[in-house]
Each structure stands twice: as C-alpha cells, then as structure tokens.
Amino acid sequence: MAEEVLRVADLHAWYGESHVLHGVDFSVHRGEVVTLLGRNGAGRTSTLKAILGLVGRRTGSIRVNGVETVAWPTYRIAHLGIGYCPEERGIFSSLSVEENLVLPPEIAAGGMSLDEIFEMFPNLRERRATAQGTKLSGGEQQMLAMARILRTGANLLLLDEITEGLAPVIVQALGRIIVKLKERGFTIVLVEQNFRFAAPLADRHYVMEHGRIAESFSAPQLASKTEMLHEYLGV
Amino acid sequence: MSTQALFGQLLIGLINGSFYALLSLGLAVIFGLLNIINFTHGAQYMLGAFVAYFLLNKAGLGYWWALAVVPVLVGVSGMVVERLMLRHLYRLDHLYGLLLTFGLALILEGIFRNEFGSAGLPYSMPESLTGVYNLGFMYLPIYRAWVIVASLAICLGTWFLIERTKLGAYLRAATENGALVQAFGVNVPRMITLTYGFGVGLAGLAGVFAAPIYQVSPQMGSSLIIVVFAVVVIGGMGSIMGSIVTGFGLGVIEGLTKYFYPEASSTVIFVIMAIVLMIRPQGLFGQR
Numbered sequence: 320m321a322e323e324v325l326r327v328a329d330l331h332a333w334y335g336e337s338h339v340l341h342g343v344d345f346s347v348h349r350g351e352v353v354t355l356l357g358r359n360g361a362g363r364t365s366t367l368k369a370i371l372g373l374v375g376r377r378t379g380s381i382r383v384n385g386v387e388t389v390a391w392p393t394y395r396i397a398h399l400g401i402g403y404c405p406e407e408r409g410i411f412s413s414l415s416v417e418e419n420l421v422l423p424p425e426i427a428a429g430g431m432s433l434d435e436i437f438e439m440f441p442n443l444r445e446r447r448a449t450a451q452g453t454k455l456s457g458g459e460q461q462m463l464a465m466a467r468i469l470r471t472g473a474n475l476l477l478l479d480e481i482t483e484g485l486a487p488v489i490v491q492a493l494g495r496i497i498v499k500l501k502e503r504g505f506t507i508v509l510v511e512q513n514f515r516f517a518a519p520l521a522d523r524h525y526v527m528e529h530g531r532i533a534e535s536f537s538a539p540q541l542a543s544k545t546e547m548l549h550e551y552l553g554v
Numbered sequence: 555m556s557t558q559a560l561f562g563q564l565l566i567g568l569i570n571g572s573f574y575a576l577l578s579l580g581l582a583v584i585f586g587l588l589n590i591i592n593f594t595h596g597a598q599y600m601l602g603a604f605v606a607y608f609l610l611n612k613a614g615l616g617y618w619w620a621l622a623v624v625p626v627l628v629g630v631s632g633m634v635v636e637r638l639m640l641r642h643l644y645r646l647d648h649l650y651g652l653l654l655t656f657g658l659a660l661i662l663e664g665i666f667r668n669e670f671g672s673a674g675l676p677y678s679m680p681e682s683l684t685g686v687y688n689l690g691f692m693y694l695p696i697y698r699a700w701v702i703v704a705s706l707a708i709c710l711g712t713w714f715l716i717e718r719t720k721l722g723a724y725l726r727a728a729t730e731n732g733a734l735v736q737a738f739g740v741n742v743p744r745m746i747t748l749t750y751g752f753g754v755g756l757a758g759l760a761g762v763f764a765a766p767i768y769q770v771s772p773q774m775g776s777s778l779i780i781v782v783f784a785v786v787v788i789g790g791m792g793s794i795m796g797s798i799v800t801g802f803g804l805g806v807i808e809g810l811t812k813y814f815y816p817e818a819s820s821t822v823i824f825v826i827m828a829i830v831l832m833i834r835p836q837g838l839f840g841q842r
Contacts, residue, residue, distance in 0.1 A: 371737045373733050373736075373737060392736075392743075393733070393736040393737055394736045394739055394740055394741045394742060394743075395739075396737075396739075397737060397738055397739030398739050403734075403737045403738070405734060405737075409731055409734045411726065411727045411730050411731065412730065413726040413727070413729070413730060414723055414726055414727055418723045421720075422723055422724070422727055422735075422738065423738035423739065424738065424739055424740060426739050468738075471738075471739075
C-alpha cells in the first residue's frame, strides 16, 4: 500500500468549552480519494479544521507526510503540502478574481500552471478580470476556491462540502474535475453531504457520528453497506 | 475679507488635512486588520515629534535623518506593544483594545508632561525648506508646501501598496478572513505585528512633519486625535481611500469655515460627523 499522507489518531478538539471531536482516527494514503460522511454536526468540518489548527484547542496526533503537527501553528501546517477549500468557499470580496486565484502562496514545487488551471476551469479564464471575487456565481466561486489551491504545489486537498447549494450540472462538472485531479496524483479528502456525488469518486469512506469515526469501508464494500449508511446519514 | 486671507485659510486647511489624512490612514490600516481602535495613535504621533527633537538635540541628527529614523523607531515601539499586550485582546470585545490603548496614551502623555512640562519645545525648520514661494496671489511657505506634497505622496503610496500589490492582497484577505489566509500558509500573526508597526510608524512620521510647524509638546497628540477620530468615522472605519479623501477634504472644509464663519470652525467637523452618522452610518467610503 502507498505511504500515508495523513494519519489522524485519537484527535480531540474544542471550540472554547465545547468538546467537538472525541477521538477521531483515520488515515489517507497517497493518491487516494477518501470521504468523510455523516450528518450535519457529526464533526466532519471540525475534523478538517482541526487538521489545519483552526479550532480552539486540539490534542492527539496528526501526522502530515509523516510529520507530527498537532502542536504547530496554522500557518506552518499548509507548508507540508495541504490545500484547503473551506465550507462557504472563502472567496475574498475585496480581492479581484485573479487576486483570489493567486493569493495562496506557493508551498512546494510542481503546482499547476495558470494555463493548466484555466484549461480545467475555462469559466475562470473569462472571469479573471472581475473586480470582486464574490461577484461570481456560486458555481464559479466554488471553481475558484478549488483552482487557487492547485497552483500552490499542495498534494493533499481537503475539500469541504464543495457541492453544497450548486446546480446538478455544476456538481457533475466538479465530479469530472475530482477524477482529473486524482489522475494527476492528488490525494483528496472530501467532506460530503451528497453521497451520490461522492460514492463513485472515492476509494474509501469514513462515516462520522458524535465527533468520532463510526464506520469505515472501501468502495467495493459499498453495496453491502447501504442499509447502514441510510441509518447514519438519514437519507 | 481678502482673497489673500482665503488662500491663507485654504493653506492651513490643507496642512491640517495632511495630518488628518496621515493619522486616520494609520488608524484605518490598524482597525482593518487588528480590529482595534488605536487610541494611542495621538500619543504615538507626539512620540514621533519628541524622538525627532531628541535626535536633533542629543544626537545631532537633523530633520532628514529624523524623517528616516523616527518612523522606524516609533513603529518598532508599536510592534513591541502589539506583541506584549494587544495580541492578547483580539478574541475579546473591541472595548478592551480601546481601554488598553487609551490607558497607554494617558501613561505616555503623563510621562512626557512630567519630564518636559506642558510648554512646547521648539524644533527648528531644516534650512533647505525655509523661505517662501511668491505665488503672485499669496506667499507659500516652502516647508508647508513640502508637508502637503510629502503627505499626499505617502498616502497615495500606502493606498497603492494596499490596493494594488500582492502584499496588500494578503492584508485585505486577512482583514476579511485571517484564519483562512493562515490555512494557506501565510504567517498572519507576523503580518499583524508589522501592520501595527506600519500604522504607528505613519503616526511617528506625522509627528516629525508637525515638529517644525507646531511646537513639540506632550499634549499635541490628544488635541489632534479627537478630530482624527471624527475623520475616521466620516470616511468609514477601515477604508483606506476614505481616510485620505476625508482627511484632506475636512481639513479644507475647516479652513473655509474659518474664513466664512469662524465661529463654527472648531465644530464644523463634528457637525458633519453627526450628519454622516445619521444618513450613512457606515461612513462615506465604508461598506455595508
């Protein structure tokens, strides 16, 4: 099996007094697409944030490319090769589309060039001169939020609810992009509500509940797990 | 009343406007990123003038040296304050930052008043900038023209830095969502320290500009800062262009008021502030 890009063990996290993660354990190998499934409030977004040090306090172990980062400040962690696409997309309204696109600093060699990015996201080429990033449509903002982390040389992408609130045709386009990114060798963690989007893309699935991993299974086991998923996800 | 007097008041207005703009610009930059209303700003401006005075009288370094050295020294003193004190307040209500910076201002002014008394100390003009231009319709003191031009250049340079460069893009992005910018790998805490140092350095620089015009005195900042806060409110908290335009604009309006209706000249800015707050509470250039 390929090397571990991310290994999370016994991860606890707090926002102020509220204890949101209760011992999360999971791992992601190079080149894999892995999902974190679960209901709202199960701790999926908090898990991504905890990996990046964006929660109030965290304990346990988070190894990124073999390096223990649980005590690191946020701004150092990205440099181990993480690209983060937050829930709500995080497009900056005081920056133009192009400024948004080139904002994240390069953290490693081998990032995609702007030409390659525009080939993958043709809309962004047309809209690059738009003066305010938030003037784009929801789908375009989502594309921009993903495109900007492909330039940086990050190889581990943490994508939070990228399909939320988008039209089916755009969700399909995002699915094709995930496939292309996987082909290019990116390792991807998808936090998804939309299981039908995630199922055909992922190699393995983790199901979260009450701030910990409740179940895990690989893509071929999916058929036998639908019953259980219905129960966890309430779909 | 003569046109000579009108132009004279306009000139005074532009000079005052230069100081309003430089000081409110620093406040805007600091408020934008740190979310702190820097009440120490007036004291830091005063500190700038005093450091220039010390450089001249203790180290023999003149005005041009002061222009280069004082912003750095005052800026570094600001960075120390940010690292040791302000840093602990970002998660708390605005009020705590306001209290801390207000307290610091009182302490700084108290120390200087204790040492140097309330009477101003003279700071002589650099020789190369003494004299006047005869413009035909009025006499323009060269030093005052220099202050107006230099302030305008620094204001526009700062605007360019923030609105048009990569560094400025980090700053604007961190103002909106600092956590995300950190998640991209940018050292935001260091950026905050440098930004506070920069804003405070601008105040120190304004102090050097002011030293030859006004006297160097411990309360020179506290009398100015009240007007500057009104300028910031009128321009819109945190807006860069807003501070520059309203700074110079209100200086000129104040000057014109002195000519046409002198009784109102010390209140006109506050009347404008009240009207702006009623009609457009976010300020003329503020968003939302």
